[in-house]
Amino acid sequence: MVGDTDPRHTSLTGLELFQQLKDGEITPSPWAVLADLRVADLAAGRAVLEATPDERHLNQIGLVHGGWVTTLMDSALGGAAHTLLPAGERAVTIEIKVNMTRPVIPGTPVRVEAEVQHRGRRTIVSEGKMRDPDGRILAIALATFAVVEVPQA
Numbered sequence: 001m002v003g004d005t006d007p008r009h010t011s012l013t014g015l016e017l018f019q020q021l022k023d024g025e026i027t028p029s030p031w032a033v034l035a036d037l038r039v040a041d042l043a044a045g046r047a048v049l050e051a052t053p054d055e056r057h058l059n060q061i062g063l064v065h066g067g068w069v070t071t072l073m074d075s076a077l078g079g080a081a082h083t084l085l086p087a088g089e090r091a092v093t094i095e096i097k098v099n100m101t102r103p104v105i106p107g108t109p110v111r112v113e114a115e116v117q118h119r120g121r122r123t124i125v126s127e128g129k130m131r132d133p134d135g136r137i138l139a140i141a142l143a144t145f146a147v148v149e150v151p152q153a
Contacts, residue, residue, distance in 0.1 A: 010152045014082030014090070018042050035072060039079070045116040047079030052109045064104035069130065073098050073141035076112035077126035081145045084119055088152045091124055091145035098141040108132055114141075122147050 009017055009026065020026040022039035031037075034056065041048035051072055059065040074096050081091035104110060114128030123144055130139040 010090075010150045011087050013087050014085035015042065015044065016087075018047065018079055018082060031071070032075070035068065035075075037072065037075060040111065042079075042083060044083050045080060045119070047076050047083060047114050049076040049079060049112045049114075050109060053104060053106050055106060058106060062106075064106055066098075066100060069100060069104055069139050070096065070098045070141075072110070072112060073114075073128055073130060073139060074143060076114040077128050077141060077143040078145060080114040080116050080126045080128070081124040081143075084116060084124065085147065088149055089147055090150050092148050094123075094144050094146045096141060096143040098139055100139045102132075102136060102138045104130075104132075104138055110138060117142075 018039055019042055021028060022042060036051045038050045040050045049072065053064040053068060057064050057068040074093055078091055078093060085091060110130050110132060112128050112130045114126050116124055117127050118125040123146060125144050127142050129137050131137055
């Protein structure tokens with residue numbers, strides 16, 4: 001998930017929050033800046049994020065760290081979940097499973113498309129795929145989120 005650090009943002013729906021992030025009306029969280037994360041597209045139950053990893057995201061063997069991939073997947077899947085939430089509710093990750101199918105190469109732009117598969121009263125399940133510019137799948141993820149109430153500003 002991209003930032004929601006300003007308490008005034010709790011008065012926005014999840015879709016409004018992510019739309020304002022996409023439009024540059026809200027400053028991204030420090031994590032989103034570090035990850036080079038950008039919101040590319042949004043709809044109810046869907047979020048598309050893009051990023052290009054660089055040397056800051058490498059592991060000791062010179063490839064993009066799996067933690068970067070997992071956190072980017074979590075951000076996209078959580079973004080999809082948030083697009084269904086009203087003001088005063090947010091989605092908190094309670095479980096995520098990521099299958100990495102190919103190494104992510106530094107400097108290669110990636111795109112994560114995530115969609116909600118189930119929306120319950122207190123949980124949301126999202127699924128997503130990370131692809132390279134040639135459309136090859138780099139990772140597949142499934143996550144479950146708890147819907148929690150947050151105080152509105």
